[in-house]
Amino acid sequence: MPWWHSRRARRLFAQIALAAGLLLLAWFLWRTVHANLAAQSIRSGFGFLSDRAGFNIGEHLIAFSANESYARAFVVGLLNTLRIATFGIVTASLVGLTVGLASLSKNRLISLLATAYVEILRNIPLLIQLLAVYLALTELLPDATEPLTLPGSVFLSKGGLQFPFLSELNGVWGWHIPTLDGLMVIGGASLTPEFLALWIGLSLFTGAYIAEIVRAGMLSVNRGQWEAAQALGLTRRAAIRRVILPQALRVIVPPLTSQYLNLTKNSSLAVAIGYPDIVSVSNTTINVNGQALECIVIIMAVYLSLNLITALLMNRYNRRVTLH
Numbered sequence: 001m002p003w004w005h006s007r008r009a010r011r012l013f014a015q016i017a018l019a020a021g022l023l024l025l026a027w028f029l030w031r032t033v034h035a036n037l038a039a040q041s042i043r044s045g046f047g048f049l050s051d052r053a054g055f056n057i058g059e060h061l062i063a064f065s066a067n068e069s070y071a072r073a074f075v076v077g078l079l080n081t082l083r084i085a086t087f088g089i090v091t092a093s094l095v096g097l098t099v100g101l102a103s104l105s106k107n108r109l110i111s112l113l114a115t116a117y118v119e120i121l122r123n124i125p126l127l128i129q130l131l132a133v134y135l136a137l138t139e140l141l142p143d144a145t146e147p148l149t150l151p152g153s154v155f156l157s158k159g160g161l162q163f164p165f166l167s168e169l170n171g172v173w174g175w176h177i178p179t180l181d182g183l184m185v186i187g188g189a190s191l192t193p194e195f196l197a198l199w200i201g202l203s204l205f206t207g208a209y210i211a212e213i214v215r216a217g218m219l220s221v222n223r224g225q226w227e228a229a230q231a232l233g234l235t236r237r238a239a240i241r242r243v244i245l246p247q248a249l250r251v252i253v254p255p256l257t258s259q260y261l262n263l264t265k266n267s268s269l270a271v272a273i274g275y276p277d278i279v280s281v282s283n284t285t286i287n288v289n290g291q292a293l294e295c296i297v298i299i300m301a302v303y304l305s306l307n308l309i310t311a312l313l314m315n316r317y318n319r320r321v322t323l324h
Helices: 007-039 070-102 108-122 126-140 193-220 223-231 236-272 278-289 292-321
Strands: 148-150 154-157 160-163 165-169 172-176 179-181 184-186 189-191
Touching: 070 108, 070 193, 070 236, 070 278, 070 292, 108 193, 126 193, 126 236, 160 193, 189 193, 193 236, 223 236, 236 278, 236 292, 278 292
Parallel strands: none
Antiparallel strands: 148 154, 154 160, 160 189, 165 172, 179 184
């Protein structure tokens, strides 16, 4: 039989032709844009990444100065985005699980408070919440010269949060504990108010959606499973941990993945409160050199990659909890 009579071969050929067509269209669009920019004497291409950035970034996980390249500036922005996304996913999951279980509590007051939290947080735009949290941190907290002293040598003020951290010095691991020295806190690690506002806002907002997902997942488990767990003498807490929640994960994980993706994308609102994520660094780069198209492509590539990696990891976990 000739190959073109095979349905599988025809489908494969159609897919190859479609992919080739899309690649050809992308090449044509890029060439057209490049030619138009060149005609207007506008610089294009990604060669600027090796140039000197000429601006500073207030918060960075790796060393950076104005003499560094644009490429390193984008790496700093990417690391800041990864940092807030990781912190946000962990805390939003804890908030969502806690509130979701609280909404199923037999205590009427606890259940009402959990429901109120979900309804309020889900119906206020995230940007408004971020601005409200940021203003609360920068206006209501005391100045850095008179910080709030929390248990465990932790200091909180308009300047951020200072706390002990473990690090290695000359081969010896030791705690670096912040202390109040005169009019300032020295030592320890710190989190800026911009990071705290973004972290708290994203965690509370996404946690409200995750709470509803948890509640729906728990209610999807057959009532007989609850009764069987009680018949075995398990407490309600043990029944949830050992019997109900493992079964509910089959319903919880797929929509939970969407919330993780939303949190990562919503972190781009950091530019509104001054946190230097990948979008903020890109905006500064555009203002300096004017290469908006390339910066937008970088932003798109970063978020696309982060979301695809998150979806891949969550899909692998979903296959583990799926009932076969």
